[in-house]
Amino acid sequence: MPRLIAALTDLLDAGSVRVPSAAQLQDSTEARGVLGRADAWVTPDSTASVARVLAWCNEHDVAVTPRGGGTGFAGGAVPLDGGVVLSLERMTAVRALEPLRWRMCVEAGLTTAHVRRLARENGLLFPPDPGAAEVSQIGGNIATNAGGPHTFKYGVTGRWVSGIEAVLADGQVITLGGPISKDVAGYDLRGLLIGSEGTLAVVTAAWLRLVPAPEAALPVVGLYDDTDSGVAAIERVIASGLAVAALEYLDAATIALAGHGFPGAVAKTGSFMVIAEADGSAAEAARLADEVAHALGEGASALHEPRARAEIEALWRWRDGVSNLVSARLGGKVSEDIVVPFERLGEAVTATLEIGARHDLAACSWGHAGDGNLHATFLVAPGDADALERARAAGEELFATAVSLGGSVSGEHGLGWVKRGQLERQWGPAALDLHDAVKKIFDPRGILNPGKKLSRR
Ligand SMILES: Cc1cc2nc3c(=O)[nH]c(=O)nc-3n(C[C@H](O)[C@H](O)[C@H](O)COP(=O)(O)OP(=O)(O)OC[C@H]3O[C@@H](n4cnc5c(N)ncnc54)[C@H](O)[C@@H]3O)c2cc1C
DSSP: OHHHHHHHHHHSOGGGEEOOOGGGGOOTTGGGTOOOOOSEEEOOOSHHHHHHHHHHHHHTTOOEEEESSSOOSSSTTSOSSSSEEEEOTTOOOEEEEEGGGTEEEEETTSBHHHHHHHHHHTTEEOOOOOTTTTTOBHHHHHHHTOOOTTHHHHOOGGGGEEEEEEEETTSOEEEEEOSOSOOOSSOOHHHHHTTOTTSSEEEEEEEEEOEEOOSEEEEEEEEESSHHHHHHHHHHHHHTTOOOSEEEEEEHHHHHHHGGGOSSSSOSSOSEEEEEEEEESHHHHHHHHHHHHHHHHTTOSEEEOOOSHHHHHHHHHHHHTHHHHHHHTTSOEEEEBOBOOGGGHHHHHHHHHHHHHHTTOOEEEEEEGGGTEEEEEEEOOTTOHHHHHHHHHHHHHHHHHHHHTTOBSBSSSOOTTTTTTGGGGTSOHHHHHHHHHHHHHHOTTOOBSTTSSOSOO
16 A cells, blocks of 8 residues: 555655565464454654654554564454554663662563663563563563563562553553552553553553562472372462462473473473472572472472572573474464463363363463463464364363353463453453443544454454
């Protein structure tokens, strides 16, 4: 659509407007066959340019899909039916770095890993650690309220965002909060934007809270002969009041797919793995790790306690790569992110395998045990339309199971496109109406990420 490109080029500079490539029309749902269509790809380099693009698109009824690193698992950054993809990749300025005040203000396009490195270089920690941190952006993390392994102790991204600068659909710039740790003056509009998946506003910058980096972080890995013993160990850690930073699990099927890369003597195979990490001062972490080893050791067939820094880094590198190792078996997967009360984890792990078997799909799960958050996964070869359809049907059963166990259809990735309408399973009509009304107030013409985060089918 040359007319659109010409109009956008008038608003920005010529180098900031392109026709999108195929890779720019996909995200991590690519293997599920989610492929979008857009007329233009724009890369504004300032809040003022984002505002100009949105004001123009709103006036001309052109859809805008905000895009971060494109690592999302819900198809949220995939443009469905033309319009403009607004990529934040050039908005990478660090507007303020104040280590002595434990905070920084960064633009939305900075990668998660960059933010974490900046914090670490200053003796601080930005705790959110979603698995694709080298590519995902802070804006994308805020828009999905991303979690990660250390969410168990430190909470999800939103807990670390004290202020947001964003551009509304009509081009107005708003600032909510700032370098302050408390703010109860108005309705929590900042909280509303966190996790809104690009459907309410485009996040352009954020004030982030930091904490002093723990002196030591010591993982303990337990291996169990069956799911029940592993789940019992997780519950023992929690019931003993052991405030570990991370509490992760892998089921037997995941270990079979990804265990070969495990950097340790145990666990090339096994039936259930638990990874806990104790952090704090060196003395606190060592004491807590001992107590965790005691709690995990009961009923374990093996324990692994890496202590050299390189070994610990290798363990987390492997854990971050589990998603890719699982995909490697057939070349693709449909991985959902259901969440249940943590004491129902064992039931959800078993249900995932049973649902997979009913639909003739290899299944497995791993995830954030302490949060009751499963990456419940069905293996699918890319292009296998029949298997994809069976995985879709399996997903429906999985979501019903999560809700029946008292949980939610999404603990991390959001609804995006692939889970549109699933909110209906867990919210009543009055709450769904409020959800829809919020969208209408923020974006009356419906130009922001249309088709995404829909409450009803
Ligand atoms: C290997 C791997 C591991 C992962 N591990 C985790 C994990 O542990 N925890 C977890 O939570 N997720 C995880 N994810 C999913 C993904 O990394 C997160 O959802 C991440 O927050 C997405 O960030 P992004 O910048 O890539 O966003 P994108 O994929 O580009 O976009 C995601 C959504 O946010 C919107 N958006 C993006 N930027 C903005 C903005 N500036 N303003 C408004 N809306 C915006 C988009 O429109 C879209 O709806 C993983 C993904 C991969 C591939």
